[in-house]
Amino acid sequence: MLREDIGCVAARDPAANNRLEVVLTYPGIHAIVWHRIAHRLWRAKLRFPARFLSWFARLLTHIDIHPGAMIGRRFFIDHGAGVVIGETAEIGDDVTLYHGVTLGGTSWSPGKRHPTLEDGVLVGCGAKILGPITVGKGARVGANSVVVDPVPPAMTVVGIPGRLVRAASERRRIGGRIDLDHHLMPDPVGEAISELLDRIDFLEMRLAHREGAHRENAHREGRKPDCGEDTHEPA
Numbered sequence: 001m002l003r004e005d006i007g008c009v010a011a012r013d014p015a016a017n018n019r020l021e022v023v024l025t026y027p028g029i030h031a032i033v034w035h036r037i038a039h040r041l042w043r044a045k046l047r048f049p050a051r052f053l054s055w056f057a058r059l060l061t062h063i064d065i066h067p068g069a070m071i072g073r074r075f076f077i078d079h080g081a082g083v084v085i086g087e088t089a090e091i092g093d094d095v096t097l098y099h100g101v102t103l104g105g106t107s108w109s110p111g112k113r114h115p116t117l118e119d120g121v122l123v124g125c126g127a128k129i130l131g132p133i134t135v136g137k138g139a140r141v142g143a144n145s146v147v148v149d150p151v152p153p154a155m156t157v158v159g160i161p162g163r164l165v166r167a168a169s170e171r172r173r174i175g176g177r178i179d180l181d182h183h184l185m186p187d188p189v190g191e192a193i194s195e196l197l198d199r200i201d202f203l204e205m206r207l208a209h210r211e212g213a214h215r216e217n218a219h220r221e222g223r224k225p226d227c228g229e230d231t232h233e234p235a
Contacts, residue, residue: 001073005032008074012096028077031063038067072119086114088132098125098143106131106148118153
């Protein structure tokens with residue numbers, strides 16, 4: 001599992017040059033290595049050694065992962081600083097978190113109180129996912145979003161509170177934008193402007209079509225087209 005954790009970095013971070021650099025300089029890798037060991041201790045009921053190891057890892061990496069959290073394969077924390085993962089959080093395979101992410105709780109009640117992230121989820125920097133909710137397979141959470149409701153698979157959620165934007169299969173790749181999955185966060189303002197421009201193009205084409213039909217009818221009837229300013233009486 002540790003080899004997979006190290007190997008997945010090259011596929012998700014263009015800045016990674018080689019495995020040695022990843023092992024020695026990536027705090028996200030250091031945090032997951034310590035967590036894998038602490039989680040084994042936690043499951044063996046060695047609670048104090050597990051908590052002490054978790055504390056030591058946080059001291060070194062600024063990443064706080066409770067030893068009780070369940071984390072799947074090929075887990076990647078990019079940059080790492082400020083990430084917090086609670087005790088009952090469950091994380092599937094191929095999940096990516098950026099710095100400042102919190103997988104937190106909203107209650108002091110015992111039992112499941114932290115989120116579940118299914119396979120392939122990506123969480124942008126500063127996002128907060130709170131409570132015993134599920135973020136579905138392949139979903140994306142935008143930077144600085146606050147998510148308190150379940151997210152369906154393959155959907156993107158942005159904002160405070162988090163709102164669904166569109167399915168992953170509907171995302172458009174625009175020329176000039178970096179073509180890497182972990183950089184494809186939605187731009188609601190840009191998308192709204194793009195839709196307005198598309199609407200303007202449609203209306204202009206429709207107007208041109210009607211003007212062409214009007215001129216053709218006027219020519220057929222042998223009269224001058226009365227379009228635009230030609231229809232107004234002189235002042």
